[in-house]
Amino acid sequence: MVFARKTFFDAVRVSLFDGVLKRRQVAGLTAILDGVSDVREIDDRWLAYMLATAHHETGRTMQPVRETFAASDSRAIVVLDSAFEDGSLPSVSAPYWRRDAEGKTWLGRGLVQLTHKINYEKMALATGIDLVSRPERAMELSVAVDILFIGMETGTFTGRRLGQYFSESTEDWAGARRIINGRDRAELVAGYGRRYLAAIRQAG
Template sequence: MGINRKFFFDYVRLHLFDGALTQPQVRGLTAIIDKWEATMPGNDDRWLAYMLATTHYETGRTMQPVRETFAPTDDKAIAILDRAFNAGRLPWVSRPYWNKDAQGRTWLGRGLVQLTHEANYQKMTNETGIDLVSDPALAMDLKVAVDIMFIGMTKGSFTGKKLADFFAPGKGDWVNARKIINGLDKAALVGSYGKAYYAAISYTT
């Protein structure tokens, strides 16, 4: 049985979007649900809920692909990252991965989840069959970004952790599932979003 979309949108509008949804938010939510229903019928609905929750957090609830720093252009994002790096606010970064290469490509974060570094763009090129190395900006396309997220989170391509590690029969770890993306950063918050999305997609009558 498919998701009751009227209930879903009514529920998330009220509980996750302060009573109103924009058209870009609706398009993003719809693209994720469409992909789920077309390619993953019969799988654990908590996987879908956690992917929606991850998108909700990682995109600042725009539900659209975003650049790292939420900048409107690559150049603006690079400038923001440079300032932060030079001020010592990115201690985990040893080398600025966002600097443009000889072909003018930058490997800054893009998508529904933040795909960063050339090696990860190459990995997702191999996984998706989409040439993200020649044109990393393709990660800003909604369909491409959805494909990247589904593959990365179901196969464990981002960190080695995958959805099945945390959501399986007899197991439901909404907090530690954050390790699929980024350690335990904002883990409880993203988990709370996941539970709300799960409530929205679980209605079947």
């Protein structure tokens, strides 16, 4: 997919970043755009929705983040433990973020929050990256981009994939949230997706 990146960045700076793009945001956006090359053409709505998902899941930093946005695993565990103990995580039945016998934590990391050991194992198989021995690698930008693309294209996250929501006969921006997290903030992410699509098409 080839388009004028300066035009794209100028457009999203205004429509999605309140007129200011920081260096790390540009780096994250660039890494995602680089995931699509001229020999790997995809539907521009797929790219737009992946950008929108990263935008939302990272608090628009466009960089891999830990669950709770903590600066370290240890701090994230403290925050999650506190939320679990006071009943703020009603959908969580067991504290998956606590360190296992090997000292590893399977808390959320990346451009999309990859959580639970079983999901790290599935994504390790899908990407060929050893995320089981080193789950912290999900915080590396290039690895996080691979996880984002493969998970959303193939349905590795939830069993739902981009092709089910964007095809020749389908365009379901809100429904596509099921690829990641049910209906949570579905309309908000859909709005981001439409703005990213407008920028892609403006730059095309």
